[in-house]
Amino acid sequence: MEWFESWFDTPYYHLLYSNRDYTEAENFITKLTEELQLPPSSKIIDLACGKGRHSVFLNKLGYDVLGLDLSRQSIEFDKQFENQTLLFDVHDMRNPIDADPMDAVFNLFTSFGYFDNEKDDKNVFQSVYNVLKPGGYFVLDYLNEEYVRKNIVPESIITRGDIDFKICKKIEGRHIVKDIQFEADGKPFHFFEKVKLHTLDAINSYATECGFERVKIWGDYQLNDFNKDVSTRCINLFKKKA
Structure with missing residues (x-):
């Protein structure tokens, strides 16, 4: 069993990170969806959704949301929030996603870089690319390895x-x-x-190999421009070529 399969399924993981700022996260997601100009009823996957807080908020903003996570305990918890436009399912992000074509896939708060094998990293990008509509967006919110x-x-x-x-x-x-x-x-x-300290170039190479183009990099949750020396985050915006 991989480290994330055991650790993420314990109550102690969620307790340790229970201080995460919901207001900051909701403000970030609001700004992000406005920046992408995603109209209401757009279809979004929250990939590695955890306890579903971002999925639920996206759904409240009017989006049709599918939350996916490897942790069965998290998904069992999330099921209480389901409705006609908000669904949750257990899924390993390395595997193909069985879903209708999506307008966007969000992978938020460093939910990538867990795998030792580079092929697994590439499989994540490929599975996201395959489920997106032409012109669809992939947001990869990652750590800034330099910082x-x-x-x-x-x-x-x-x-x-x-x-x-x-x-x-x-x-x-x-x-x-x-x-x-x-x-x-x-x-x-x-x-x-x-977690792998992926460089900007490494992340971009995975994306371009699949057919994405990187159109923007933000450096924090206020969507300020990225600066490799001082930015706390590396929020990549990729677009599937139409």
Whole structure:
């Protein structure tokens, strides 16, 4: 079992990241859909949707949304939000997507770069490309590898409720590795996260190989222009050639 298959299916993963700013995320998605000029009722996939917060908000904005995630527990949770224009399903992003042609696919908040094999990374781009309509958009919201390398914090403790998560970060080759240790319910736990430090060129090569063109890069959730030295994010906008 891959690290993300076990870690993402635990309640502790969601607890650790429970401080994520919903308002910032909703403002980002609102700006993003306005920037793309996606009309109401456009079909959007939220790829790696987790607990569905972005899918639900996109649906409230008037979009027809399909949320996909590898975590069965997350999708079971998400099912409570389903309606005629909001559906959820278990899916591995490396595999072809069985769905009607889409206007856009969003992969948000560093939900890419988990795979050791480069072929798996390319398969993600191919599966997205194949499900999009001509002229459709793929938004890949990723970390800025230059910023990460310069600003890594080696050790920290994050407290959530009565649990102290001890976090150790290091760079190993092309990856940033986050080691996570804590005690809960009288038991010790140990997980890790491992994400590739993809360069801009590497990401673009996967895209162009499939037939995408990159039309924009934003550097943060306010959609400011990307600057490789100071931008906290690397939000790629790709378009499937018509």
